[in-house]
Amino acid sequence: MLIVGEMKLSDIIHHDYTLVPVINRFNIQLGFGDATIEEVCKTKNINLGFFLTILNTFHDSQYFPKDYLKSFPATVLIKYLRKAHKSYVEEKIPEIKEMIQRLSELSSGNKKTLDLISNFFNGYSNEFGAHIEREEKVVYPYVLKLESSIDESGNDKSMLEEMDLYSISNYEQDHEDIEEKLFDLKNLLIKYLHAETDEPRLFEETSYLLLRELFVLEKELREHSRIEDLILVPKVEEMEKLIRIRN
Amino acid sequence: MAGVTNIVLIEHSFLLRSGVESLVQEIPGMLIMEVFDGSEKSLFEKIKSKKPDLVIINPDSLGESFIGVISKLQVEPEIEVVGLLKKDCLENISSRFKHKLITSENKHVLLDSLRKICGTDGPCEKNNQGPISKREIIILKEVVKGLTNQEIADKLFISIHTVMTHRKNITKKLGIKTVSGLMVYSLMNNIIDINEMG
Numbered sequence: 001m002l003i004v005g006e007m008k009l010s011d012i013i014h015h016d017y018t019l020v021p022v023i024n025r026f027n028i029q030l031g032f033g034d035a036t037i038e039e040v041c042k043t044k045n046i047n048l049g050f051f052l053t054i055l056n057t058f059h060d061s062q063y064f065p066k067d068y069l070k071s072f073p074a075t076v077l078i079k080y081l082r083k084a085h086k087s088y089v090e091e092k093i094p095e096i097k098e099m100i101q102r103l104s105e106l107s108s109g110n111k112k113t114l115d116l117i118s119n120f121f122n123g124y125s126n127e128f129g130a131h132i133e134r135e136e137k138v139v140y141p142y143v144l145k146l147e148s149s150i151d152e153s154g155n156d157k158s159m160l161e162e163m164d165l166y167s168i169s170n171y172e173q174d175h176e177d178i179e180e181k182l183f184d185l186k187n188l189l190i191k192y193l194h195a196e197t198d199e200p201r202l203f204e205e206t207s208y209l210l211l212r213e214l215f216v217l218e219k220e221l222r223e224h225s226r227i228e229d230l231i232l233v234p235k236v237e238e239m240e241k242l243i244r245i246r247n
Numbered sequence: 248m249a250g251v252t253n254i255v256l257i258e259h260s261f262l263l264r265s266g267v268e269s270l271v272q273e274i275p276g277m278l279i280m281e282v283f284d285g286s287e288k289s290l291f292e293k294i295k296s297k298k299p300d301l302v303i304i305n306p307d308s309l310g311e312s313f314i315g316v317i318s319k320l321q322v323e324p325e326i327e328v329v330g331l332l333k334k335d336c337l338e339n340i341s342s343r344f345k346h347k348l349i350t351s352e353n354k355h356v357l358l359d360s361l362r363k364i365c366g367t368d369g370p371c372e373k374n375n376q377g378p379i380s381k382r383e384i385i386i387l388k389e390v391v392k393g394l395t396n397q398e399i400a401d402k403l404f405i406s407i408h409t410v411m412t413h414r415k416n417i418t419k420k421l422g423i424k425t426v427s428g429l430m431v432y433s434l435m436n437n438i439i440d441i442n443e444m445g
Contacts, residue, residue: 116431123427177425184428191422192435 002063003055005038005048012037016059018219025083026051047072053231054080058223065231074147074235078140081232084224085132092217093125099210106203107195114195117188124181131178142166143232146239156247163243168236182218186211252277252365255299258331259284259308263350267303267331270357277365285309291319298325301364303348305331306340317343329364379420386413388439391430 003012009032013019020030026046037055041048049071056063100121104114142162149159189211197203254271256279258264264282271277281297283290285308294302294316302320306313320328321343330336330344334351341347346364348357379387389399396414400407423429433439 113435116434120427120431180424181428184423184425184431187422188428188431188435192432194435 001059003037003052003059005041005052006036008034009037009040010034012055012059018216019055019058021087021220022054022058025080025087047076050076050080054227057227057230061223061226074143074232074239077232077235078143081224081228082136082140084220085136088217088220089129089132092213092220093128096210096213096217097121097125099206099213102206103195103203103210106199106206107197109196111195113193117185117193120181120188121185124178124185127181128178138166139168143168143236143239146236146243150239150242156243159243160247163240167240168233179218179221182214182221186214186218189214252300253280253298254278254301254303255280255294255297256282257285257290257294257302257304257308258282259286259305263305263331266350267348270354270361273358274361274365277361285312291316294320295323295326300325301327301329303329303331304344306336306343307333313340327364379417383413383417383420384438386410387417387429387433388443390414390417390426391433391439392444393426 001015009023009028013023013030026044028040028044028046032040035043037051038048040046041051053065053072057065097118100114100118104111104118107114145162146159149156189207193207195203254277256264256267258267268279268282271279280299281294283293285305287293290309290312304317304320306317309316317328320326327346328344329346329348330341331348331350332341332344334349346360348360352360385403386399389402394402396407396410399405399410403410417429418424421429421432423432430439430444434441
């Protein structure tokens with residue numbers, strides 16, 4: 001389904017409730033009545049083209065966001081990506097850590113298995129944190145500078161120099177190892193989790209919650225990197241081209 | 248049939264095409280490599296150049312060229328031909344096919360027929376099952392100690408190519424891709440002791 005501005009936001013959520021965290025990132029909370037997407041964007045002062053691009057990219061893995069690309073500034077996109085990062089680092093990851101901790105508390109006797117899983121996930125979260133930090137400290141500032149130097153249309157000399165040092169084409173594609181670790185963690189739980197426990201019911205329930213969180217996080221991250229690859233990178237390439245052409 | 252079963256589908260209806268595609272997707276090791284709508288010129292040559300293992304044909308999509316195409320396909324020893332047929336398909340057409348998929352059947356009957364035609368219950372799934380071998384355990388131990396492929400090859404007097412093959416098989420069987428994941432697996436299953444770690 002292609003999501004367009006005239007549709008009711010409530011219908012969209014009925015159709016795909018996994019979009020709730022996505023709209024939350026735009027500061028939209030549940031209880032929006034019968035408002036259409038257009039109307040919600042107007043009240044909340046959200047760029048409609050950008051909102052639709054993000055919704056469609058999350059909703060349909062085949063969607064290719066070509067049409068809307070030019071309709072919003074990079075600032076808006078980066079604000080969104082930062083907010084998403086924040087929710088991973090401050091909410092998702094700590095929640096998962098807590099669930100692993102709870103499993104460890106529920107297991108009796110030798111806690112070796114859960115200590116190992118906990119260490120593995122800590123390793124993952126450090127790597128993930130470092131990846132995010134690199135994006136926020138190197139990539140995003142570069143993109144913002146690019147956009148402001150286009151808007152100012154003044155002297156591009158320093159921008160050109162910076163483009164020679166760093167260009168979005170060297171944008172690191174190091175999502176892969178991080179994705180693989182998450183995949184491994186799921187299999188370690190699904191195929192190899194053996195632990196003794198005095199509270200099997202609670203243990204099972206918590207394992208299920210943990211696994212579900214991992215699947216959700218995996219999907220979120222997959223869409224997140226699709227947004228980076230399909231929206232951020234082409235957008236920046238366009239800006240780089242613009243600067244080169246006028247010089 | 249070993250490995251991947253490559254399929255060419257000849258179907259002009261979008262809905263039926265999508266249906267066959269979604270069926271094939273459910274069977275590991277089967278792949279639709281090309282779809283024709285039946286109106287193409289010199290269709291037989293086009294099919295043959297793809298070197299498929301299986302050709303699924305809806306006779307309705309071919310119209311008058313059906314007899315010509317099917318007669319040529321039937322004498323190709325490497326290609327199995329499957330008819331995608333309506334339940335009330337005429338005998339003189341349905342008898343042309345050794346294998347049949349009846350469009351009104353339910354999903355599981357269709358999946359079963361497809362698997363039988365392929366001569367297997369999903370080749371890829373079965374091959375990767377089973378615990379890892381003793382030899383693979385020896386390799387695994389070295390991997391989690393942090394040795395590179397070259398170092399393992401030198402230490403065990405085998406080629407680097409052999410090391411890589413073993414590693415691929417270990418990953419396939421265990422479902423674990425990263426070295427740190429393999430380390431957790433090995434420690435969990437007492438394949439390696441924490442003191443052995445480099």
